[in-house]
Amino acid sequence: MNALTLRSLMSATVLRQLAAPxxxxxxxxxxxxxxxxxALDVFFTFNISLAVMVMMVAMYxxxxxxxxxxxxxxxxxxxxxxxxxxxxxxxxxxxxxxxxDAAGKVIEAFGHFLVGGNTAVGLVVFTILTVINFVVxxxxxxxxxxxxxxxxxxxxxxxxxxxxxxxxxxxxxxxxAKRRRKEIAQESDFYxxxxxxxxxxxxDAVAGILILLINILGGLVVGMAQHDMSLTQAGENYxxxxxxxxxxxxxxxxxxxxxxxxxxxRVGDEGEVSGQVVxxxxxxxxxxxxxxxxxxxxxxxxxxxxxxxxxxxxxFGWLAWWRHNHPTTVPEEEPMKTPTQAxxxxxxxxxxxxxxxxVSPVDVLGLEVGYRLIxxxxxxxxxxxxxxxxxxxxxxxxxxxxLAEPVHIRDNLELKPNAYRIALKGVEIGSxxxxxxxFLAINPGRVSGPLSGRETKDPAFxxxxxxxxxxxxxxxxxxxxxxxxxxxxxxxxLNHLILEHAAELLGRQETQALLDHIGxxxxxxxxxxxxxxxxxxxxxxxxxxxxxxxxxxxxxxxIIEVLAEHAARVQDPLELTARVRQALGRAxxxxxxxxxxxxxxxxxxxxxxxxxxxxxxxxxxEGGAIEPGLADxxxxxxxxxxxxxESMGLPPVLLVPGQLRWLLSRFLRRSVPTLKVxxxxxxxxxxxxxxxxxxxxxx
Numbered sequence: 001m002n003a004l005t006l007r008s009l010m011s012a013t014v015l016r017q018l019a020a021p022x023x024x025x026x027x028x029x030x031x032x033x034x035x036x037x038x039a040l041d042v043f044f045t046f047n048i049s050l051a052v053m054v055m056m057v058a059m060y061x062x063x064x065x066x067x068x069x070x071x072x073x074x075x076x077x078x079x080x081x082x083x084x085x086x087x088x089x090x091x092x093x094x095x096x097x098x099x100x101d102a103a104g105k106v107i108e109a110f111g112h113f114l115v116g117g118n119t120a121v122g123l124v125v126f127t128i129l130t131v132i133n134f135v136v137x138x139x140x141x142x143x144x145x146x147x148x149x150x151x152x153x154x155x156x157x158x159x160x161x162x163x164x165x166x167x168x169x170x171x172x173x174x175x176x177a178k179r180r181r182k183e184i185a186q187e188s189d190f191y192x193x194x195x196x197x198x199x200x201x202x203x204d205a206v207a208g209i210l211i212l213l214i215n216i217l218g219g220l221v222v223g224m225a226q227h228d229m230s231l232t233q234a235g236e237n238y239x240x241x242x243x244x245x246x247x248x249x250x251x252x253x254x255x256x257x258x259x260x261x262x263x264x265x266r267v268g269d270e271g272e273v274s275g276q277v278v279x280x281x282x283x284x285x286x287x288x289x290x291x292x293x294x295x296x297x298x299x300x301x302x303x304x305x306x307x308x309x310x311x312x313x314x315x316f317g318w319l320a321w322w323r324h325n326h327p328t329t330v331p332e333e334e335p336m337k338t339p340t341q342a343x344x345x346x347x348x349x350x351x352x353x354x355x356x357x358x359v360s361p362v363d364v365l366g367l368e369v370g371y372r373l374i375x376x377x378x379x380x381x382x383x384x385x386x387x388x389x390x391x392x393x394x395x396x397x398x399x400x401x402x403l404a405e406p407v408h409i410r411d412n413l414e415l416k417p418n419a420y421r422i423a424l425k426g427v428e429i430g431s432x433x434x435x436x437x438x439f440l441a442i443n444p445g446r447v448s449g450p451l452s453g454r455e456t457k458d459p460a461f462x463x464x465x466x467x468x469x470x471x472x473x474x475x476x477x478x479x480x481x482x483x484x485x486x487x488x489x490x491x492x493x494l495n496h497l498i499l500e501h502a503a504e505l506l507g508r509q510e511t512q513a514l515l516d517h518i519g520x521x522x523x524x525x526x527x528x529x530x531x532x533x534x535x536x537x538x539x540x541x542x543x544x545x546x547x548x549x550x551x552x553x554x555x556x557x558x559i560i561e562v563l564a565e566h567a568a569r570v571q572d573p574l575e576l577t578a579r580v581r582q583a584l585g586r587a588x589x590x591x592x593x594x595x596x597x598x599x600x601x602x603x604x605x606x607x608x609x610x611x612x613x614x615x616x617x618x619x620x621x622e623g624g625a626i627e628p629g630l631a632d633x634x635x636x637x638x639x640x641x642x643x644x645x646e647s648m649g650l651p652p653v654l655l656v657p658g659q660l661r662w663l664l665s666r667f668l669r670r671s672v673p674t675l676k677v678x679x680x681x682x683x684x685x686x687x688x689x690x691x692x693x694x695x696x697x698x699x
Contacts (some may be wrong), residue, residue, distance in 0.1 A: 051252035164673035215242035432459030608696025
């Protein structure tokens with residue numbers, strides 16, 4: 001590229017950048033600077049040509065977004081017409097006494113040629129044009145733009161979900177998905193801008209009427225008061241000039257309004273307006289044949305303009321015959337066909353090569369929702385569920401002792417509209433349904449009457465419940481139901497599952513982050529333990545053992561100190577967990593029996609205890625095996641006693657020797673999830689113990 005070509009490109013770029021500012025400055029200048037009559041002719045002609053050009057672009061655009069700059073063009077053309085009105089009003093009032101060409105040849109032509117120099121005809125024509133523009137075209141186009149903007153905004157979530165579904169199915173790549181999302185956003189912005197821009201055209205129509213009246217009154221006053229003209233002479237000069245000025249502004253305004261209506265009323269993107277009209281209006285020969293028959297019948301009625309009707313009937317009859325004999329003249333769309341295996345294989349070969357970017361990691365914790373639940377998790381709509389999820393994650397960190405991974409929320413078109421699914425590392429761990437705008441009335445077991453509503457179960461705890469409308473909320477409260485809204489239902493279910501799977505949420509990364517957090521306050525404590533004495537994996541396993549049995553790890557200082565004390569002699573995570581539990585015994589008992597309350601527990605019969613001790617033997621907790629008959633009896637008695645404890649309002653707690661604690665806890669918690677198994681050494685010396693039930697006495 002030579003220097004001359006480069007300079008030409010730079011000059012063209014600078015001119016394009018300066019074109020819009022110069023046009024605005026020119027338009028504003030016309031409002032304050034007097035213009036000669038010839039300059040007015042040039043600008044009025046430019047205004048008409050610009051309006052025609054805008055209408056042609058609107059007609060040949062395949063879809064509305066192809067003319068996305070139209071709202072801006074609408075504003076600029078409206079401002080240009082108003083500036084010309086101001087400039088023409090100035091010259092009409094200053095020079096109108098000199099003759100009909102005082103304001104230029106364009107205004108004179110519109111005042112004399114178009115309306116024959118008749119002021120009454122001119123006023124009627126101007127009024128009709130204004131009514132057509134203001135009442136019919138502008139109002140209709142504005143209404144279409146308003147409705148289109150509303151429906152486009154409402155349809156955005158569904159379109160976004162469709163794009164995500166295509167992306168997940170591999171039908172499109174990420175670049176195409178970004179392009180489609182951008183197009184959806186532009187479409188919404190375009191119709192919103194058109195809704196507002198249509199108000200400019202309506203205001204311009206009102207301003208045209210007022211400007212005409214002001215020009216007529218002002219011209220009469222100026223002509224009679226300043227130039228000593230008679231009322232008839234002043235009216236003949238100034239009224240015709242005012243009408244010409246109004247018509248030369250209203251006709252481009254009418255053309256621009258038609259262009260606006262063409263843009264916002266477009267449906268689909270099958271081509272320009274003329275092509276669509278030909279394909280959809282003149283493609284069916286039967287329609288044209290019936291039209292020709294009706295016109296022919298009307299043409300035979302006496303008193304009707306027979307020649308005109310017969311000519312048009314013949315024309316439509318010929319078009320019907322021609323369309324019937326030339327059915328392939330207008331190309332038709334190919335029918336949609338289902339892709340074959342060969343098509344899929346060809347598309348796969350043409351797609352980009354696979355890379356590590358295509359391997360997406362599995363979310364640790366995910367929440368998938370149906371499309372009716374999207375407003376609950378949409379940040380743009382200030383979704384209530386988002387706030388609750390942030391709050392429960394913070395509460396989880398405060399209560400359990402570590403910061404879990406964020407909950408990744410996404411929509412899922414495969415779910416029912418009101419359904420949601422909670423997944424842990426890609427595997428579903430819970431699901432349910434929620435109904436925004438309704439409330440879940442949960443039966444805690446002591447209600448005084450039934451409710452009329454959608455019967456269901458509380459997804460978190462399985463209690464019987466009803467989905468009721470807002471009007472039944474007070475009635476449900478009065479009957480003893482616990483009433484919560486839809487976002488609380490989902491948040492409670494999610495919180496319950498997070499607490500239940502806390503051990504699985506504590507990965508290596510979370511363990512290291514927790515140790516780093518402790519190390520900032522007590523660096524020496526962490527340096528002496530990890531990795532000098534214990535690897536991170538062993539510390540993680542100990543913490544997971546505690547979490548699996550509902551023991552929080554907030555007191556990390558005590559846990560680290562116990563591990564550091566015994567790590568030199570013990571490396572087994574189970575044994576280290578037992579030592580840590582003994583150190584946390586006071587906190588464990590406090591969570592089960594608050595304050596100084598008596599510790600009422602279940603205990604093993606001495607005979608059963610000896611049998612289990614022998615089963616454990618010297619192989620540690622994991623080396624023992626319980627005889628099947630004994631295991632079945634132990635399980636049945638434990639379940640019965642645990643239910644009895646709960647009916648008495650007591651937590652089901654089983655007190656056993658330290659050697660049996662891990663074995664029995666792992667065996668029994670699968671069937672009795674609420675059961676807590678504690679070792680004798682975990683009970684502080686200052687707590688009073690009372691055995692309320694004995695297990696194994698009849699075994």
